[in-house]
Amino acid sequence: MWAAANADQLAEARSACNARTLRGLHKQWKVIEAEREAERWKAEKAERRKEAEARAKAADEEAVKRRAEEEEARKEAAEAADEAEAAAALARAAEAAKAADAAEADATIAKQASEPDRQEPLADPYGYAKLTEEALLDTANGLRADLEDERSRRKKADAEVKALKSKVADLTANDTGKTIARLTKTIEHKGSELFRESEKLAAEKRKTYALNKRVKELQQMGIAL
Numbered sequence: 001m002w003a004a005a006n007a008d009q010l011a012e013a014r015s016a017c018n019a020r021t022l023r024g025l026h027k028q029w030k031v032i033e034a035e036r037e038a039e040r041w042k043a044e045k046a047e048r049r050k051e052a053e054a055r056a057k058a059a060d061e062e063a064v065k066r067r068a069e070e071e072e073a074r075k076e077a078a079e080a081a082d083e084a085e086a087a088a089a090l091a092r093a094a095e096a097a098k099a100a101d102a103a104e105a106d107a108t109i110a111k112q113a114s115e116p117d118r119q120e121p122l123a124d125p126y127g128y129a130k131l132t133e134e135a136l137l138d139t140a141n142g143l144r145a146d147l148e149d150e151r152s153r154r155k156k157a158d159a160e161v162k163a164l165k166s167k168v169a170d171l172t173a174n175d176t177g178k179t180i181a182r183l184t185k186t187i188e189h190k191g192s193e194l195f196r197e198s199e200k201l202a203a204e205k206r207k208t209y210a211l212n213k214r215v216k217e218l219q220q221m222g223i224a225l
Contacts, residue, residue, distance in 0.1 A: 059104070
């Protein structure tokens, strides 16, 4: 059992929340673990970025040095007394240029690795980020139930509109104007209801999508749902 085998974790979880049950305390410990893991990951990223910055600086310095050697070798080739001396200088220039290209490529890669991540802030219009794990699950279950209700009402409204249209088609052949007018208004009313139900269904889908996204984020942080 978690509590019996991890007295220190239990004590820390108890000091961090007001939960009275072992289940609640275990959930709090999972939150603590997730927060620590996130901090550890953040620190590791910062260290890797620092190392990349150092590599980029060293590669830039190496590239500058090699370019200077290349320029000096080409100058020596231009001032050489004979072809052999010029060929040797040009060979040194080519070798320096190759080394400079490699250093510049290393610097580019290191600079890219040292750049901070560019992430857009996560949209949270419904305040899911502030909910506890238990509240998230309750909200998810409620939203899914609401979504099923909306789908059922939409299906019923579709069937009613279809039936009324069929009646109008039959009455049109008999030329019963008043009945046709009444049923036409009923169809329009049902059509409005269908539109409203469609809007509700779309809203529930948006809420469910946002909640599912938040649940996935918590799972990626190590919080079991």
